[in-house]
Amino acid sequence: MLQQLVNGLFLGSVYALFALGYTLIFGVLDILNLAHQAVFMLGAFVALTLVLTLGVNVFVGLLVAMIVCGLLGILLDRVAFAPLRRRPDTHFSALISSIAMAIVFESIALQLYGARVSRFPVGSFPESAIQVGPVSVSAIQVTILVVSVALMVGLTFLINRTKLGLGVRAVAESPRAARLLGVDVEWVIAESFFISSALGGAAGVLFGLAFNSISPDMGHSIELKGLSVIVVGGMGSIPGAVVGGFALGLIEVLSVAITGQSSMRDAIAFACLFLMLIVRPTGLLGVRQARAG
Amino acid sequence: MISRRRVLVGGLATVLLAACGGAASPTAAPTTAPSKPPEKPTSAPAATPVSSAASPAATGAAAAATKPAAATAAATPAAGATSTGASATSTAATPAAKPAGSPAAATSAGGSAKIGAALSITKDAAVYGATQKNGIQLAQDELNEANAAGVKLDVLIEDDASDKTQGINVFNKFINQDKVLAIIGPTLSNTAQATDPIAQQAQVPVLGVSNTAGGITSIGNYIFRDSLTEAQVIPQTIKAVKTKLNIAKAAIIYGNDDAFTKAGYDEFKKALQANGIQITSEQTFAKGDKDFSAQLTQIKGTNPDAIVVSALAEEGTGILQQGRRLGIDPKVPFVGGNGLNSPAVIKNAGGAAEGTIVGAAWNAASPNPKSQDFIKKYTAKYNSAPDQFAAQAYAGMYILAEGIKRAGAPDRAKLRDALATIKDFDTVLGKFSFTADRDADHPAIIQIVKGDHFEVFA
Numbered sequence: 001m002l003q004q005l006v007n008g009l010f011l012g013s014v015y016a017l018f019a020l021g022y023t024l025i026f027g028v029l030d031i032l033n034l035a036h037q038a039v040f041m042l043g044a045f046v047a048l049t050l051v052l053t054l055g056v057n058v059f060v061g062l063l064v065a066m067i068v069c070g071l072l073g074i075l076l077d078r079v080a081f082a083p084l085r086r087r088p089d090t091h092f093s094a095l096i097s098s099i100a101m102a103i104v105f106e107s108i109a110l111q112l113y114g115a116r117v118s119r120f121p122v123g124s125f126p127e128s129a130i131q132v133g134p135v136s137v138s139a140i141q142v143t144i145l146v147v148s149v150a151l152m153v154g155l156t157f158l159i160n161r162t163k164l165g166l167g168v169r170a171v172a173e174s175p176r177a178a179r180l181l182g183v184d185v186e187w188v189i190a191e192s193f194f195i196s197s198a199l200g201g202a203a204g205v206l207f208g209l210a211f212n213s214i215s216p217d218m219g220h221s222i223e224l225k226g227l228s229v230i231v232v233g234g235m236g237s238i239p240g241a242v243v244g245g246f247a248l249g250l251i252e253v254l255s256v257a258i259t260g261q262s263s264m265r266d267a268i269a270f271a272c273l274f275l276m277l278i279v280r281p282t283g284l285l286g287v288r289q290a291r292a293g
Numbered sequence: 294m295i296s297r298r299r300v301l302v303g304g305l306a307t308v309l310l311a312a313c314g315g316a317a318s319p320t321a322a323p324t325t326a327p328s329k330p331p332e333k334p335t336s337a338p339a340a341t342p343v344s345s346a347a348s349p350a351a352t353g354a355a356a357a358a359t360k361p362a363a364a365t366a367a368a369t370p371a372a373g374a375t376s377t378g379a380s381a382t383s384t385a386a387t388p389a390a391k392p393a394g395s396p397a398a399a400t401s402a403g404g405s406a407k408i409g410a411a412l413s414i415t416k417d418a419a420v421y422g423a424t425q426k427n428g429i430q431l432a433q434d435e436l437n438e439a440n441a442a443g444v445k446l447d448v449l450i451e452d453d454a455s456d457k458t459q460g461i462n463v464f465n466k467f468i469n470q471d472k473v474l475a476i477i478g479p480t481l482s483n484t485a486q487a488t489d490p491i492a493q494q495a496q497v498p499v500l501g502v503s504n505t506a507g508g509i510t511s512i513g514n515y516i517f518r519d520s521l522t523e524a525q526v527i528p529q530t531i532k533a534v535k536t537k538l539n540i541a542k543a544a545i546i547y548g549n550d551d552a553f554t555k556a557g558y559d560e561f562k563k564a565l566q567a568n569g570i571q572i573t574s575e576q577t578f579a580k581g582d583k584d585f586s587a588q589l590t591q592i593k594g595t596n597p598d599a600i601v602v603s604a605l606a607e608e609g610t611g612i613l614q615q616g617r618r619l620g621i622d623p624k625v626p627f628v629g630g631n632g633l634n635s636p637a638v639i640k641n642a643g644g645a646a647e648g649t650i651v652g653a654a655w656n657a658a659s660p661n662p663k664s665q666d667f668i669k670k671y672t673a674k675y676n677s678a679p680d681q682f683a684a685q686a687y688a689g690m691y692i693l694a695e696g697i698k699r700a701g702a703p704d705r706a707k708l709r710d711a712l713a714t715i716k717d718f719d720t721v722l723g724k725f726s727f728t729a730d731r732d733a734d735h736p737a738i739i740q741i742v743k744g745d746h747f748e749v750f751a
Contacts, residue, residue: 003593003619007586115415115454117607122643129620136620211583212614212641213607221581256587262578263549 003135004257005250010141012249013148014210018203018222019229019241020155021196027172027236028192030091034098035076036200036226037219038105043069043201044208044218045109048118058124062147062205066198073197074190076101082186102219109216117215125209144206151202152242155195159238168192172236224266228273234286243284248272405445406703408693409467411460411478411488414452417580418480420606420637421503421682425480426450427675428683432690435670442694444703453479453488460484461491468495474703475500475696477689480682482506482553489516498696498709502689503682505631506556510731515709517731519689519722521654523553523560523630526737530652531564533739533751534628540598542571543628546588546612547603549577557603557630565601573597578608589616599625605632610641617645626650626741636680639742649742650750655684655722656738658749664721678746688720 018040025033046068047061056064080097084090126139159165167188170178179185207222208214225248233244248269255268276283410429413422433448435441449471453460460479467473468491475498479485482504492499493513501509501518505526510516534540543565548554565572573595576588589612592600600621602612609632616627627633627649634653639646657668657678667687671679679687695718697703699711716726726734741750 003590004587007584007590011584011586116419119641122641129618131620136618138618140618211611213583213611221583253584253587257591260574260576260588260591261549262576262582262588265579265582 001257002133004253006135006137006141008250008253009246010137010145010210010249011253012246013145014203014207014245015222015225015229015249016242016245017148017151017199017206019226019233019245020152020238021200021203022226023230023233023236023238023241024155024168024192024196024199026230027238028168029081029094029189031081031094032098032227033076033081033196034095034223035080035101035105036098036196037223038102038109039069039072039076039197039200040204040207040222041109041214041216041219042072042105043204044214045113045118046201047205048120048208048214051120051124058120058205058209062202065201065205069201069204070194070198073193073200076197077190077193082189106216106219113216115216117213119212119214120209140209144210147202147206151199152238155199156238158195164188164191225269228269231273231283232276234283237283237285240283240285247284404703405447406442406475406697407471407473408446408448408690409463409471409473409476409478410448410450411453411463411467411476411480411484412450413455413480413484414450415454417455417605417607419455420635422452422455422480424635424680424683425478425502425686427671428679428686429477429690431667431671431674432687432694436690436694441691442697443701444697446690446694446697448477448690449473453481453484455481455484457484457487460488464488464491468492468497473497474705475693475708477502477686477693479504481551482509482556483551485509486512486552489513492516496709497705498712500689500693500712502685503631504553506553507559508556514713514731515705517712517727519692519720519725519733520631520685521733521735521737523557525732526652526654527557527560527630528564528567529737530628530650530739531561531568531570533652534599534626534650535568535570537751538599538626540570542573542595542597543599543601544574544576544592544595544597545572545601545603546576546578546585546592547601548580548605548608550579551605554603554605554630554632557632561601561603561628561630578604578612580605580608582608583611585612585615586619589619589621592616593619593621597625600627602627602629602633604629606635606638606641609633610638613638613642613645613649623648631681634681634740634747636678636746639745639747646742647744650739651742651747652737652739653681653747654733654735654737655681656740656747656749658747659723659738661721661723663719667721684721688722688725691720692718692725 021036022033025031043065047058047065050056050061050064051058080101081094084093084097087093129136129138130142159168167178167183170181170183171185171188175185207218229244229248230241232247233242234240251272252265252269256262256265410426412425413419414426429448429450433446436446449467451463451466453463464476467476476492477500479488480503485501485504486509489499489509489512493515496515499516501516501520503520504518505520505523507522507524510518545558545561547558562572574592574597576591578585578588600616602609604612609629613627617623629649629651631653633649634651655664664684667684668679671683692712692715695715696708696712699714700707713727713731717724718726723735728734738749739751740747
């Protein structure tokens with residue numbers, strides 16, 4: 001059972017990292033960025049390409065993938081979201097726009113890499129299993145957990161302790177007021193997209209390493225789970241995304257462990273989503289906020 | 294003012310709709326688009342050498358073939374291009390599809406015969422489809438060079454994307470548009486269960502070269518297969534494991550959403566019980582699952598002597614890797630069905646594949662001279678070693694060619710009857726016969742993974 005908890009934590013850390021990007025943009029802009037999963041997938045491919053063609057270490061690949069995805073995020077904002085910001089129906093049109101960008105990204109990946117499943121070459125990462133008491137963990141799992149937690153802590157620090165973070169929080173509360181107070185809103189939005197997409201890309205690389213499976217449609221399975229995480233954890237809340245991510249990972253693993261049926265895995269995850277919407281719509285750590293324009 | 298909750302619910306609704314639509318379209322759009330253009334050139338040049346007298350009609354056929362909408366228009370030029378004498382085959386010209394019982398030939402005597410190959414080139418079963426394609430094309434070249442069938446074999450290869458629906462589309466195209474003489478494939482038993490009834494109804498012979506689930510040939514008397522079923526191989530596998538490793542208990546993990554893996558599970562369970570091996574745990578997963586840690590942890594907790602895996606290559610690789618990662622003792626072997634029977638699994642799973650036992654219809658170490666020759670030629674042409682799927686596809690082409698030769702004319706009904714007569718025919722799989730139920734009949738080999746290849750275990 002302890003091993004199952006560890007399995008759940010490990011899975012949860014990837015979900016949490018992915019959801020962080022979602023929740024950041026949702027908090028700042030009130031938009032659901034459905035292209036996030038495509039950035040997730042592209043991050044994995046960028047790292048894979050670097051490792052395959054230049055033979056670099058996976059960590060270098062991770063870093064470069066994060067930067068590339070961050071820039072991709074800014075591009076995403078410029079192309080898909082910025083032109084729609086002035087419109088009265090900005091929330092829905094941005095949603096549709098992000099879906100379109102996701103399809104574009106996925107098609108690009110399909111063109112470049114084909115529909116088959118790609119893998120990191122064997123030996124990119126030590127496969128050894130480490131026994132810690134009754135529990136068995138692998139080097140990859142530990143690394144992913146450490147990297148995810150480090151990024152989460154880094155993000156929290158950024159948001160709460162830096163000037164940039166102050167700007168993000170201000171824009172999240174009210175873009176108009178923030179602008180009046182001298183915050184460069186467009187710059188803050190661009191930075192938010194950079195961070196959000198960089199985190200998404202990192203999640204993609206780690207996911208690809210963990211399950212040794214990278215394909216253009218790998219974003220689909222995690223896309224809906226990410227949505228579930230931010231609803232359960234609280235929309236726009238960063239600690240909420242972390243808590244929600246780990247919670248969902250644990251619930252998923254435990255439900256499979258208890259029922260022995262993998263078919264229930266997604267059903268139970270989404271049942272939690274619906275339950276949360278009914279019982280506590282703001283999520284575990286969300287705060288009911290009246291958004292003031 | 295739109296509230297956050299409304300945005301979220303709206304977003305969920307849109308995403309779920311997109312996911313449903315996306316689930317259907319990505320299989321249709323990216324796969325048919327890239328697969329269609331390369332096939333047109335193969336049918337066009339094949340049509341022209343058929344009859345010089347009908348060359349304008351032939352180019353008409355080639356042009357019409359590119360317009361799927363002009364199905365009936367394609368029928369008339371096709372009839373003109375194909376039959377010089379036997380104009381009874383203008384059943385091809387009658388738009389109201391009456392191919393049943395009529396000698397709906399795709400060719401003319403002494404000309405060429407069209408064979409449709411429905412393979413999984415993309416998605417889940419792509420690792421099998423890739424080598425099958427190679428095997429078929431190698432065989433096609435050799436057979437045409439030797440004129441073994443009496444007619445030129447024109448193979449049209451289409452991708453079924455490891456998906457039932459796409460498989461149905463491909464079969465319909467082969468039967469109604471290309472008017473093939475026979476179909477080879479599809480790769481997955483799951484697809485075959487949906488597509489073979491269509492061919493049976495249209496009375497088009499189908500030769501499965503990798504279908505190993507039960508209930509395929511029972512679809513009808515036009516359905517054949519050269520791939521040993523799981524029901525034939527698995528009992529031999531478990532017997533060998535019990536005899537050589539003396540295991541007392543085993544756990545099973547299988548995919549419960551695919552006909553092949555489910556059939557494998559049924560056979561493994563029967564075989565384990567027949568050999569008095571206690572089943573300690575049964576776990577399931579779904580196609581596309583990436584995380585098996587929960588199931589494997591449960592299995593590890595019950596301390597089995599062996600773990601039976603009924604999975605396709607992708608999930609199988611994940612299970613092997615994650616199992617070893619969780620610390621399952623290397624002395625506890627994984628025992629797999631046909632899905633693990635691919636060098637791609639060994640390559641992708643790396644060290645985790647060591648010691649895995651898989652029953653097979655073919656192994657590279659087989660001393661059969663035809664097989665050794667095939668390995669040499671395949672490796673020379675494709676720069677990689679063939680696997681069982683390539684061997685069975687290659688043998689399938691040879692069997693079809695033999696059937697066409699025995700039939701005398703490129704006629705679907707005659708081909709069906711000719712195939713049923715094949716006994717002790719020399720192939721790369723050994724002496725091959727069809728059983729009375731049109732299943733494959735030849736001895737199986739049990740293999741074990743050592744290093745980077747399969748070796749004979751028993």
